[in-house]
Amino acid sequence: MNQATLILVKPDGLKKSLTGNILTRLSETKLEIVASKMSRVSKQLAEEHYKHLKDKPFFKELIQYLQGELHDRRKVMALVYYGEDAITKCRQLAGATNPEEAESTSIRGSYGRITTAGVYENVIHVSSNPSEAEREIKLWFKPEEIIVDLYPAKDVIEEKRKTKGWI
Numbered sequence: 001m002n003q004a005t006l007i008l009v010k011p012d013g014l015k016k017s018l019t020g021n022i023l024t025r026l027s028e029t030k031l032e033i034v035a036s037k038m039s040r041v042s043k044q045l046a047e048e049h050y051k052h053l054k055d056k057p058f059f060k061e062l063i064q065y066l067q068g069e070l071h072d073r074r075k076v077m078a079l080v081y082y083g084e085d086a087i088t089k090c091r092q093l094a095g096a097t098n099p100e101e102a103e104s105t106s107i108r109g110s111y112g113r114i115t116t117a118g119v120y121e122n123v124i125h126v127s128s129n130p131s132e133a134e135r136e137i138k139l140w141f142k143p144e145e146i147i148v149d150l151y152p153a154k155d156v157i158e159e160k161r162k163t164k165g166w167i
């Protein structure tokens with residue numbers, strides 16, 4: 001079954017110049033990239049993204065981590081991969097959440113670490129099921145930023161929205 005998954009190259013992945021390695025590993029899946037961008041991560045976005053973990057003792061550090069405050073890289077690379085069994089394929093390549101338990105050849109097993117503050121710095125996020133993927137993709141991307149119609153969308157007339165144009 002065709003699926004979409006959100007991938008984030010987290011700030012430690014960017015700081016360690018791993019974007020190329022990670023995308024090369026993910027290209028083994030032969031999935032299609034249907035959206036990609038660099039994103040600043042507000043506290044609000046980070047907290048919404050990880051809201052299922054808000055009661056965990058590491059939540060505060062996790063939010064700082066995703067915002068790039070631990071790596072002096074205040075951005076992440078966000079992508080949407082699409083195709084047959086996208087979630088399973090990408091999660092398999094990413095490896096287990098705990099980088100020390102992740103298979104050594106997986107992305108997290110190769111590049112992740114546990115900090116002394118106890119955060120799993122595991123270089124990449126991958127949605128873990130279709131409903132989480134839909135929630136996350138809608139959180140990180142607007143319909144017009146995705147080059148296929150993944151989910152139903154409506155026309156919206158935006159009035160008086162301040163935006164930037166080229167001079």
Ligand code: IDP
Pocket residue numbers: 053058062096097118119120121122125126127128
């Ligand atoms: P996932 O990223 O493999 O889907 P989640 O349980 O959704 O795992 O956790 C989100 C992120 O929170 C992880 O990728 C990792 O960075 C961090 N994390 C999860 N569990 C722990 C933990 O027990 N200690 C420290 N950090 C954790």
Ligand code: MG
Pocket residue numbers: 126127128
């Ligand atoms: Mg998760």
